[in-house]
Amino acid sequence: METGTQSNDTVLTFGELLLRICPDASGNWLESSSLPVYVGGAELNVATALALWNVKTKYFTAMPDNSLSEQIINYVAERGIDTSAIHKGAGRQGLFYLTSGADMKHDAVIYDRAGSAFAELKPGVIDWDQVLTGVSWFHFSAICPALTQQTADLCEEVLIAASKRNITISIDLNYRAKLWKYGKEPEQIMPRLVKYCNMVMGNVWAAESLLGIPVSPQLTDSDTKENYLAEALSSSKKIMERFPACRTVANTFRFDDKGGIKYYTALYQDGQLYNSADYTADTVIDKVGSGDCFMAGLIYGYQEKMEPLATLSFATAAAFEKLFIKGDATQSTVDEITKAIKNDN
DSSP: OOOOOOSOOEEEEESOOEEEEOOBTTOHHHHHTOOOEEEEOHHHHHHHHHHHTTOOEEEEOEEESSHHHHHHHHHHHTTTOBOTTOEEESSBOOEEEEEBOSSGGGOEEEEEOTTBHHHHOOTTSSOHHHHTTTEEEEEEETTGGGTOHHHHHHHHHHHHHHHHTTOEEEEEOOOOTTTOOSSOOHHHHTHHHHTTOSEEEEOHHHHHHHHOOOOOTTGGGSOOHHHHHHHHHHHHHHHHHHOTTOOEEEEEEEEEETTEEEEEEEEEETTEEEEOOOEEESOOSOOTTHHHHHHHHHHHHHHTTOOHHHHHHHHHHHHHHHTTSSSSSOOOOHHHHHHHOOOOO
C-alpha cells in the first residue's frame, strides 16, 4: 500500500486536457499509418501523479460532448481521478504535436488548440461553488490564460471563487511563447491571477517573462549553482513582495548539454531558501511532464505535512525520475521516488 494522505481534503487541478500526437522526425509514421498518442495536459499530469500517490484528486476541464471524450474521461477515471467536474460543451478536442527524433533538442512543438471546448468555455457557465466543494487545494498553470482573453477571464473567475473559500492556490509559471497570440503581453494578464496564489512554481526566466521580475543580466556569465540559487532567492523575494498572498516560491533549474541533463531545484519559504541535490544523466527518454511531476511532488509534500526540505527533495526526485518514463505523466510510486532521493545538497 502506498503512503498517501489520509484526510478527506481534495486537490483540484484546472486546465485543458490535451492529446499529444508524436510523429517521428524521419516521417516513418506516414508509411506505417500510425501515430503515438498520449493523454496529457499540464494540470492533468499533476492530477495523475497525485492520484497515483494516493492523494484525493479531482480534475476540471472542458471537452466536446462526444464518444471520444467519453473514452478519454474513462481513461482518466481509471487512474483514480474524480472526473465528475469535467464540463462537456461546444468546440473540439485540443491537440499538440511533438515531433521527436534521436536528438531531443530538435523536438518541434505545434499547437492545435484554437476553438477547443476549453478555449470556448465562457465565464458565468460553471457553478464553481459546486465544483470546489470539498476542495482544499486548487492548482492551475500559466498555460490556461495564454490561450485567449476569455480563458484568462475564466481563470480569474475560478480563482476568486477559490480564494473566497480559503482554498490553497498554486500556479505553475509555464511560459509558452507560441500560445500568447491574442494581443496581450503576459505581464498584462498574469499579475492579476498570481495575486490569488499561495504557491508559485516555475523558474527565474518564466517569472521575468510572465510577471516582469527581472533576471540579472550577468546570470549566465557566472554559470554556477551558487549564482543560480542566489538569483532564485532574489526572484522569490520579489515575487512575495509583489504578491502578499504568496507564501512559497519554488524554482527549477534544468540545463541540457549534448543530450544529457543537469537538474536541481530551490524552494523559498519563511525567509529561508532550501535547495536540492544535483541530478545528472547522460540521456533522457521523455522531457514532457517533468515540471508537472515536480509540481505534484510539492503538493504531495504539503498535503502530507512534510518539512520544506523533505518536500523539495521528494518533488525533485519525482521530476528527475519522470525524465526516464515515456508519456506525459509519471508512473513512479512514492516508494520508488523516495529511494531515488539524493541528499548531498
